[in-house]
Amino acid sequence: MEKPRKLPGPLSAAPFTIADARSLGVPRTRLRHSDVIHISRGLYRPTDWDFELEAAARALAAASPGAWISHVTAARLRCQILPPWLSDSEELHLSKPRALPEVRRKGILGHTVLALEGEVETVDGIRISTRSRTWLDLALRLSLPELVCMGDELVRIPRLGLEGRTDPFATIDELRWMVGRHPNLQGIVRARAALDLMRVGSDSAPETLLRLAMCNAGLPEPELQLPLRPDSPAAPTADLGYRRRRLAVQYDGGHHLLPAQIFSDRRRDKAFEAAGWTVLVLTKDDLADGFSGAVTRMKRILRTSYLSPPAAAGFSSAI
Numbered sequence: 001m002e003k004p005r006k007l008p009g010p011l012s013a014a015p016f017t018i019a020d021a022r023s024l025g026v027p028r029t030r031l032r033h034s035d036v037i038h039i040s041r042g043l044y045r046p047t048d049w050d051f052e053l054e055a056a057a058r059a060l061a062a063a064s065p066g067a068w069i070s071h072v073t074a075a076r077l078r079c080q081i082l083p084p085w086l087s088d089s090e091e092l093h094l095s096k097p098r099a100l101p102e103v104r105r106k107g108i109l110g111h112t113v114l115a116l117e118g119e120v121e122t123v124d125g126i127r128i129s130t131r132s133r134t135w136l137d138l139a140l141r142l143s144l145p146e147l148v149c150m151g152d153e154l155v156r157i158p159r160l161g162l163e164g165r166t167d168p169f170a171t172i173d174e175l176r177w178m179v180g181r182h183p184n185l186q187g188i189v190r191a192r193a194a195l196d197l198m199r200v201g202s203d204s205a206p207e208t209l210l211r212l213a214m215c216n217a218g219l220p221e222p223e224l225q226l227p228l229r230p231d232s233p234a235a236p237t238a239d240l241g242y243r244r245r246r247l248a249v250q251y252d253g254g255h256h257l258l259p260a261q262i263f264s265d266r267r268r269d270k271a272f273e274a275a276g277w278t279v280l281v282l283t284k285d286d287l288a289d290g291f292s293g294a295v296t297r298m299k300r301i302l303r304t305s306y307l308s309p310p311a312a313a314g315f316s317s318a319i
Helices: 018-023 028-032 053-062 071-077 131-137 144-155 172-180 188-197 205-216 259-274 284-288 292-304
Strands: 036-040 043-046 093-097 109-113 120-123 126-129 223-227 237-242 247-251 278-282
Touching (some): 071 093, 131 144, 144 205, 172 188, 205 237, 205 292
Parallel strands (some): 093 109
Antiparallel strands (some): 036 043
């Protein structure tokens, strides 16, 4: 038997559609050879291809006119915050409008949903739900704290030097408007509750979970990204804290173990301590117990810590 011609480059490196093959002049008969596997209707892949989420999602969306990548798959492709149990998920989620037949592809998690204008977009050639809509779609599946973490990431103010942008992905008002357009969506009650708990200023999921743990334990809501000197843009900041009690709380994640970051963190903490603040540094060990031990330490510190003169005189609150 004559050896088949080698597949064109684009078809040999990732999943592809029957339309892709036709556009490159590859006949359907060529796709019956052993170096090609038929995935499902209109979809193929090279036999030796190793799974890669973006390539799979791209081909799936291309083979499903009118549909879009959504839910966990969309969140992963956009590197949105997900809980650890979903952060490496290989699930493939595909949503369709109600006017189209439901998704019937083996192994694909299909959804028939109402998506309104501005909730689906095309990014790098992939039709996909917006970050905000992805957050809303996951309201049914995530716990309330997990949904708040995901939402806090959407509304945080980015740093131009680190992220190349100055505007957040969304504002709380924009999310509230979107939620208002879907009163009957499953998970909408949890989405509304999450909106009430979201705040601008959390730079990571652990910071959000710490703030929620503090509030759940009866502590006053802390200030976020608290500058040592409010009138100085270059002043060091605390992740959370209470200015009138001079308590600064830092959550140092994995990147804080790098030598340069350790030096920067020490300089930051010494600046607060030199100004008479108590600095409480928390790590992943505190996160592991839901910050219960950290909250106990905060309560103990606040019982005896500094109290600003206006607060001591009754002219302001103590926190």
